[in-house]
Amino acid sequence: MDGVDARDVEFRNGPVRLAGSLAVPRSGAAARAGVVLVGGSGPTDRHNDTFFPPLRRHLLEAGIAVLSYDKRGVGGSSGDWRAATLTDLATDASAALDFLRSRPGVPSATAGFFGHSEGGWVVLRAATARxxxxxxxxxxxxATTPAVQERHALAHHLRETPARSRADADRTLDLYDRLVEAGRRDADFATAMRLVDEAGRPPGLEFYWGEVDESLWTFLKRKQDHDPAGDLRGLRCPHLALFGGEDPLVPVADSLRGLGASAAHGSRPRRATLTVEVLPGADHRLRLPDAAEPPPEYFAALTGWLHRRCP
Known part of the structure; x- marks a missing residue:
């Protein structure tokens, strides 16, 4: 990309080595702001599949330096994300921000976090800690727990699969609920698999259970009841929350209610303002139907909000 200084970088969070990509506008002047991009769930790399490259390009065109990195155990990063907690992942994001702020031409005072999907929980925790x-x-x-979000996503998947009967969907969701309860009891993977086998692996379960092994089960049960409300109430900075109106994975209406309740909580500092943007018809990556990337109005809303806070 013309006018951009881009390079691979490495930084550390204690014993964990994190590998990423840093891109800084090469305009002869300091960047207007800096942002650390934190990807979503699973083995996400610095590009978050195809979502981050167009986002990175637009931010750079707006004069914003961008750092993104491979999650623990992915790409060039050491460690194992499945052995981590959300707090561990938040300290990785915090180390990334410190590294970004140490780079020439990046203004420390206007460098912050962008977290996608699970990465949103991560950056809320990182921001609240500083x-x-x-x-x-x-x-x-x-703005719900992972357990609530995953159930919503599974229910949507079952509704959108014409071959599924209502009875099959109910059986699958009942098994999901029993797996969540097993996780709360800290049941081992063998116990969880017994529940799945005894239920006859009902149709549609693979959407949630298809890649679960012992280490992923340990991660899921550790994460499932994480409540972002505490971090939302503890924020001490402005917050922009972006959603796609047709996101099949996120309970958007419930999330808006949760965001509003946290923003109105008496303990939340007054400088922690909340701005919400919902793009009608957009999916989990804010794409409109048949589009490969988000539309211009999504990028305009994001960079416009950032520019108002980074004069």
Whole structure:
């Protein structure tokens, strides 16, 4: 990309080595702001599949330096994300922000976080743990627990599969609920598999259970009841929350109610303003039907909000 200084970088969070990509506008002047992009669930790399490249390009065109990185155990990064907690992942994001702020031409005072999906929970936790965060952006991040979000996504998948009967869908959701309860009892993977086998692996379960092994089961049960409300109430900076109106994975209406309740909580600092943007018809990555990337109005809403906070 012309006018951009882009390179591979490495930084550390204690024993964990994190590999990523740093891109800084090469305009002869300092960048207007800086942002750390934090990807979603699973083995996400610095590009978050295909979502981050167009986002990175647009931010750079708006004069914003961008750092994204491979999650623990992915790409060039050491460690194992499945052995981590959300707090561990938040400290990785915090180390990324410190590294970004140390780069020449990146203004520390206007460098913040952007977290997509699960990455939103991560950056909310990272931002709440610090006093020097100027702003935070969450993208398609549920204001519910992971257990509630996953059930919503599974129910949507079952509704959208014509071959599924109502009885089959009910059986699958009942098994999901029993797996969540097993996770709360800290049941081992063998116990969870017994529940799945005894239920006859009902149709549609593979959407949730298809890639679950022992290590992923341990991660899921550790994460499932994480409640972002505490971090939302503890924010001490402006927050922009972006959603697609037709996101099949996120309970958007429930999330809006949760965001509003946290923003109105008496303990939340007054400088922690909340701005919500919902793009009608857009999916989990804010794409409209048949589009490969988000539309111009999505990028305009994001960079317009950032520019108002990074004069």
């Amino acid at each position: 006093d020097d965060i100027p702003w935070v952006v969450t993208n398609s991040c549920p």
